[in-house]
Amino acid sequence: MPTPKKLALYVAAGALTAALASTPALAEQRPATDQQPVAEQQPAAEQQPVAEHPRHTEGRVTARGGLKLRDKPTRSSRIIRVEPYGATVHIFCKTTGDHVEGNNHWYLLTDGTWAWGSAQYIVPRDGHSPRWC
Structure with missing residues (x-):
């Protein structure tokens, strides 16, 4: 279950994606595929470990x-x-x-x-x- 903050971010991200797709100048620059660009990953040596925390x-x-x-x-x-x-x-x-x-x-x-x-x-x-x- 996402927190209210995360839920607001998901909604904002969806609205931004829809706005960008509906802008003609920006829509022409987008590739014709349905795939979203993947964010560049840091090399494994530079990634910070994420501390696992129990859900409950x-x-x-x-x-x-x-x-x-x-x-x-x-x-x-x-x-x-x-x-x-x-x-x-x-x-x-x-x-x-x-x-x-x-x-x-x-x-x-x-x-x-x-x-x-x-x-x-x-x-x-x-x-x-x-x-x-």
């Missing part, structure tokens, strides 16, 4: 009375559901939001519905730190 990180709920999951990373936003103590949740990414007992990180969870939970009460498993949203 598992976490465990540590809130004794259960964790309230919300529609925004704020304490005043609507509660969507409550996850019980010890439940395993799937963390998609993290962001900053309201402070909860000194911690302003919130995790976007993907368990059935997309909901935000305070990182104060979720411990990521296997030492993985969730990626930033």
Whole structure:
């Protein structure tokens, strides 16, 4: 699922391609094939390694009375559901939001519905730190 930023880039790229194709002077200069030009690649020795990051990180709920999951990373936003103590949740990414007992990180969870939970009460498993949203 692309992020809203990526989705906006895809839409902008499609609009630009359509605009260029409809411009007569530029359309005449384009090759008659359907293939798009390939960007020049750097030699393998100069390419920077890309750090792989897991798509989802598992976490465990540590809130004794259960964790309230919300529609925004704020304490005043609507509660969507409550996850019980010890439940395993799937963390998609993290962001900053309201402070909860000194911690302003919130995790976007993907368990059935997309909901935000305070990182104060979720411990990521296997030492993985969730990626930033």
